[in-house]
Amino acid sequence: MGSTIQITNLRKQFGAFTALHDLDLQIAEGEVVCVIGPSGSGKSTLIRCINLLEPFDPQSKILVGGVPVEAGRNLEKVRADVGMVFQSFNLFPHLTVLRNVMLAPMRVRHLTPVQAEARSRELLARVGIEGQAEKYPGKLSGGQQQRVAIARALAMDPKVMLFDEPTSALDPEMVGEVLDVMKSLAGTGVTMVVVTHEMGFARQVADRVVFMDGGRIVETGTPTQIFDHPQEERTRNFLGAVLNH
Amino acid sequence: MDIFDTFFNVPVLIRTFPLLMSGLWITVQIGVVSIIAGLVLGMVLALVRLYAAPWLQVIAKLYINLLRSIPLLVLLIIIYYALPFVGIRLSPFMSAVSALSLVSGAYTAEIFRAGIEAIPKGQFEASSALGLGYRHMMVDVILPQAIRIVIPPLTNNCINVIKDTALASVVAMPDLLKQATQAQALSANPSPLIGAAIIYVAFLWPLVAAVSRLERRYAKADH
Numbered sequence: 009m010g011s012t013i014q015i016t017n018l019r020k021q022f023g024a025f026t027a028l029h030d031l032d033l034q035i036a037e038g039e040v041v042c043v044i045g046p047s048g049s050g051k052s053t054l055i056r057c058i059n060l061l062e063p064f065d066p067q068s069k070i071l072v073g074g075v076p077v078e079a080g081r082n083l084e085k086v087r088a089d090v091g092m093v094f095q096s097f098n099l100f101p102h103l104t105v106l107r108n109v110m111l112a113p114m115r116v117r118h119l120t121p122v123q124a125e126a127r128s129r130e131l132l133a134r135v136g137i138e139g140q141a142e143k144y145p146g147k148l149s150g151g152q153q154q155r156v157a158i159a160r161a162l163a164m165d166p167k168v169m170l171f172d173e174p175t176s177a178l179d180p181e182m183v184g185e186v187l188d189v190m191k192s193l194a195g196t197g198v199t200m201v202v203v204t205h206e207m208g209f210a211r212q213v214a215d216r217v218v219f220m221d222g223g224r225i226v227e228t229g230t231p232t233q234i235f236d237h238p239q240e241e242r243t244r245n246f247l248g249a250v251l252n253h
Numbered sequence: 254m255d256i257f258d259t260f261f262n263v264p265v266l267i268r269t270f271p272l273l274m275s276g277l278w279i280t281v282q283i284g285v286v287s288i289i290a291g292l293v294l295g296m297v298l299a300l301v302r303l304y305a306a307p308w309l310q311v312i313a314k315l316y317i318n319l320l321r322s323i324p325l326l327v328l329l330i331i332i333y334y335a336l337p338f339v340g341i342r343l344s345p346f347m348s349a350v351s352a353l354s355l356v357s358g359a360y361t362a363e364i365f366r367a368g369i370e371a372i373p374k375g376q377f378e379a380s381s382a383l384g385l386g387y388r389h390m391m392v393d394v395i396l397p398q399a400i401r402i403v404i405p406p407l408t409n410n411c412i413n414v415i416k417d418t419a420l421a422s423v424v425a426m427p428d429l430l431k432q433a434t435q436a437q438a439l440s441a442n443p444s445p446l447i448g449a450a451i452i453y454v455a456f457l458w459p460l461v462a463a464v465s466r467l468e469r470r471y472a473k474a475d476h
Contacts (some may be wrong), residue, residue, distance in 0.1 A: 059381075059382055061378050084384045084385075084386055087381060087382055087384040088383070088384025089384075091382070092378075092379075092382035094375060098373075098375035098376060098379035100376065100379070100394055101398065102401070111383075111393055112383035112384060112385060115385055116383065116384045116386075160383070161382075161383070
């Protein structure tokens with residue numbers, strides 16, 4: 009079976025500091041992978057390398073759908089196929105919610121405004137925001153904004169969805185609504201890579217959990233393996249710290 | 254002779270009013286053309302300064318610093334009186350517009366650059382992550398937000414350009430100031446100069462007020 013994402017030897021340096029030490033990771037089509045680990049372990053850097061928001065060592069190799077992720081002509085195409093949801097939403101504040109979702113399909117996929125609007129409204133309905141389509145992002149709650157951001161990424165019909173701590177900037181009462189949208193998305197067969205501190209979500213939704221620490225993948229396995237029978241000392245310490253309170 | 258006859262001599266003002274108006278028209282023409290040319294030049298310079306190849310960035314930076322350092326009057330006199338020695342002969346109008354827009358472009362470039370740099374990194378990342386190319390990212394996402402930020406400083410710059418058009422009078426351009434000094438000489442009375450001053454103020458006051466209003470509005474929106 010071919011992997012949708014193939015990461016080989018991924019190394020990332022910030023000056024003298026090595027953020028990622030020669031990681032290898034394959035992610036299969038339709039797989040939902042949650043990446044957990046302490047702050048500064050390199051989780052976000054890892055997924056930001058997948059669409060080259062972070063440049064990485066030239067010796068490293070990342071393939072998405074068989075296409076190498078590298079600077080140049082192909083990069084925009086790869087990025088169009090890789091949706092990303094950020095911790096800080098990053099909606100376009102000068103455009104309405106609807107226009108936020110419509111923009112990239114029109115500019116990159118060359119949909120007509122009519123097609124783009126129909127598709128965008130459908131996606132906004134799917135994330136439960138259809139009533140706010142004409143508002144500006146600033147008028148929405150954090151949870152609503154993040155759901156719009158998910159719709160915006162989905163509008164490109166991506167092969168892969170990357171989530172970079174999508175609920176970390178949210179008020180606690182809004183975390184659930186975003187996780188619900190992500191859960192229903194996981195059921196549709198989209199390949200998802202989720203960096204998260206929501207252990208409940210990881211346990212419930214992930215096909216595979218990757219535990220990272222110090223720029224390395226320490227352990228990877230099914231949620232049961234990682235949460236109930238962690239093999240590594242560092243995994244046990246981390247889970248002990250985050251789950252026991 | 255009382256102060257009204259000297260500075261606010263109504264018959265003189267009435268007689269010279271058409272002259273002042275023709276001068277105002279020239280001033281407006283110089284101002285508008287220079288502002289537009291300066292905006293275009295400034296936008297190009299700002300983008301070069303931020304995103305072009307490193308050697309081009311250096312050239313843009315040198316240009317910006319040079320043109321911000323040179324006194325406008327000196328530049329104008331060089332263009333009008335010195336360039337003919339190397340065969341470049343510009344009309345008074347073209348000389349004035351060139352000097353004003355070359356300098357305005359340098360200031361505008363710094364304003365645009367500050368505006369673009371004020372846009373959070375997340376906006377660039379979100380655009381890139383969606384697969385938008387550089388042109389669409391700038392045109393659809395970054396510049397519309399940057400331009401909103403830079404409207405007050407840009408308007409300020411426009412005010413300065415319009416004020417500086419008065420320097421065109423030294424290259425024999427019949428602008429508002431030149432017409433006023435001529436009218437003063439003809440009528441042996443300084444009222445046309447006062448009239449010109451009043452016209453400048455009446456013309457620019459609304460712009461100055463608009464800038465303050467915009468700045469207050471944006472300051473409020475930030476909180």
